[in-house]
Amino acid sequence: MKLLIFVLIYFMHVGDGKLKISTYNIWNIMFGWEMRKYRIARMVKEIDADIIGLQEVRFNSLNDNQVNHLQQLLPKYKWKYVRPANNITIRDDSITNTWIREGIGLISKIPILSASVFHLPYVYGPDTNKRIGLHAQLETDSGKVINVIVVHLSYDRQQQCSNAAAVLNFIHYKKLTHTVILGDFNTYKDFDMPVQLLTHTSRMSLGKCSSQLESYMKKTSAFQDAWKVVHALDGDNGYTFSNMPYPGLESRPDRILVSSNLRPVSAELTGDGRFYKDLYSGSIMYHRFRTVIQSAFLSYRGIAGYSCLQDCGPNGSCRCGVCVKGGNQNNCQLPDCVECNSHIYKLYVAFIMISLTLLIHLFYAVVIILVTGSDYRREELFNILGCNCCLCNKNLYRKGTSRKHKLLKLLQRWPLFRLPPYLLLVLTLIMLLVTYFYGKSVFADTFKTVYSVMEEEYFPSDHLMLTVGINI
Template sequence: MKIATYNVENLFDLQKSGHEYKEYIPFSQSNWDNRNYKTKLKNLSRVIKDIDADIIALEEIESKQALDDLKFQLKRDGLYYQYAKIANAKNTTIKVAILSKFPFVYTKELVVGYAHSFRNILEVKLKVNNEDLYIFVNHWKSKAGPESQRISYAKTLKKRIQELGNKNIIALGDFNSHYEEYKSFKRKRKLNDTDGITGINHILGTINYQKKSSATQNIKYNELYNLWYDIEENERYSYIYRGKKEALDNILISSSLLDHKGIDYKKDSLSNFAPKYLFKGKSIYRWQMSRGKVKKHKAQGYSDHLAVIAEFTLGTNQ
């Protein structure tokens, strides 16, 4: 079973809701029109089809319409996801979503904060090989805001994980956090408003398990293991900012996915999805817009993030 997460970079539909980013107002000077929208859908479909995950979490989807259109494009291109859900209970500008070949037992949304800037976390329960699997799709606050805002997401997620107990849990998405955020953010005063405490490392407990999964033992049921540790350090990235590789997108798993029973993480299977066509020189070939006072869409490019993928085996319960 292949599971992936992909920030698709602003997939907006062509219906005007009033919440759009300026350059995504349909049929405006920025040329967010049928041609650009169809090209964006086609390009994203190419990436997602090449990944061919059984379950893929998506970030930066504007609406159910945009998700449905992407799902339809994928079907036209030969990849069918029967099950889809977007976290649209709250009218944030962009939202998280999921596409799955496995049926959902239920979906629900975790409310992080009531301010418009806080996006809901999508919780999905699936039945895979007669086992329960819980997936949490995240898109945490960007580093335009301080760490305290990302801690709000981490605490909401941690509370729910504690309620579930010792289950098969995958938390994935764009955490806007490095897998060792506690090291990288200390030097940045505008981020560190929490006395060195980070959401991804301290609240979710990933700071305690910094070895390969094969060497990681005794993870507490309410703490998580970050799969980035399973690959070489120079390969741990999903984003490039001013030439610097960053790991903003993460896949975190609970201890029960490392116990060699039932659903289990396939050791060393983590990877970023980095074919040559997703790069332009040394940069990720993101969706292209012109410079100038009015930015215009060029009907070229993909996303500013790379997808992250992990594989799981579906054994029998011991």
Template sequence: MRHLFLALLFCATLFGEKILKIATYNVENLFDLQKSGHEYSEYIPNGSSLWNQKNYKIKLKNIAQVIKEIDADIIALQEVESLQALLDLRFTLKQHGLYYQYYSIADKKDTTIKVALLSKIPFVYSKEVSVTQTLEYRNILENKFVVNGKELYVFVNHWKSKSGAESRRIISAKALKKRVSEIGFEKNIILLGDFNSDYEEYIKFKRKRKHNDTDGITGINHILGTINQRDRASKAEYAKDSFYNLWYDADKESRYTYIYRGKKEVLDNILISQPLLDQKGISYIHGTISNFDKEYLFKKKSINRWEVSRAKVPKHKGKGYSDHLSVTAKFRVN
């Protein structure tokens, strides 16, 4: 077995092939201990809710445990408060044996939580895509990479939650599609993150009147062109200016990243442009899309999220991870 592994490794190196693992993870409210004035009340540093050095270190350690096991080359993150929180997570990961030399965060706007990225691979640039000028909408993070001489664009998203209607998520979808059209749909592009949208949102949200304020139009399906996709990635065909949602390449029972009142849901997605399906240059490896569903990430038939008591004054209990599962996929770079 060892000789076979070495032979495969030699062949991959000889022909310049690289396997690239991409992931996205909503880490659920990773706040630092510096008071900015924009924190949620239970995350005011060293206050009555016990968001203190002890609980912060536990949160960092737990999230780092998950990220280390995933061991992605590039991981998109959501719900990171600040650059300091990102750097503290990066340092904790390094202490646990996983080093991400490169990092970026969408922090031009002083939103309460932000999107970020950790990478083992250098990026050519990192910039922010403005959704609106208000603090209500988080910016999208855009990173350009060159891997084995091939360009790759990665967009990290965190759209508005389902406490609001679909029209709010369409605003983010339109800003994202506008930027992608400027780059060109023929490029290698990955859109990932917490879209607060199911891969078939256009079907599921019709039953929810508070969401459907758009006459059935959705951001993830209609604006980004992922509607009526049924086939596995190996058979997928679609318009040039559309994206393919990798969840269609997974078994149905594993298509979830969130559990709400006992019901499994998809909020987090990885979408790819058409060139990433053509098996040339950079290409998605069929069958590799997966949620990261280790046993320790579940508790009482739900996700083992970071625990905060529901008392009049909420208090951090110092245990748990995130309310989301991570999503991973692999790509071949020739």
């Protein structure tokens, strides 16, 4: 009897399960993608969603895009589908022509059975970007098939209406069930008519969209706004943009809409920049310094032009390949930037060579002091160095002793190596200090640029990630 009850309960729950789905605008290549991708990957691991839709994905080629970069850091997400939609306008004076296309994509831990792209027809307006949708059919662990549609709608209000109508028309034409629509809807607080169309609120509330969209009202069943369903009682507004200190969160463009036969049971937001800053500020500084030195090398080679991969916005300027605080009037063009011109590059090379030379002398002085202090006895020398095994094993050095003495005599031909080791040590330390303070003075403008970080660079994106749990 107990076995029979167990079997009945089991078959009653076959096919039941929970699916976690996320949407995230990754903010193209703004402000150090090479650093941001690690924080985004870490965030994805913490959320552990099954399916993630991504917007503002940049491409160098179909096989070299930001989704591929993330997938390399996220081995659990074996399946992906990503497509470009637009060519990016490159500045005439830009020294780079990379990341020249932008589109949308998704990554998944569960198998993608099929995937396709559909175009949202262009309607005359200020937004000339081509808009597409991605449709993927995925199979859950329980064997159910779920349809996922990823979108990034127009920023123009009237064009949003047309985009929403095209999405509904596609769903109706394909007769899709168990459907999730997710992405960046570019929705404003005072204009959410396109989302209202998809969620089937009353026709009167569609306002200026009514004339275009009323014919679609009866074509498909209403979708549910997952955030509103889950947070209906607590009234949380669910704002996801702008994830910046100023102006702060002010709207909810990022949505996950689910068909009526799916039940949202959880909804959460992640991606606060404070954690990113705490974890990666040191790496950000290193990356900025390396970029400035690379720009100096380009100046040395005679390359001229705008050096940043992206526009730094109205509150920032491009200097030496990085964005710094200050308006656009402070932009500088290679090779005329004082902090990364050819002269700075030559000084940097000279500084490195001098520093390495001094470190070699310092190392020599320390070794000679240790050898002298151990009275040339290898056992004590190895003990002082804390090295008693493997390649440091004294037995490996029993042969070839005469050669070692010859090498020592050869080194001592260098005048500085003839100095008493303690004197050489003191002189080297003094010279290192002088070199350090001299370099700090010479590279003052360079370090000022490196440390003049815009607050936006400490955020993984200007959007938050929205994640919804769905019972299927």
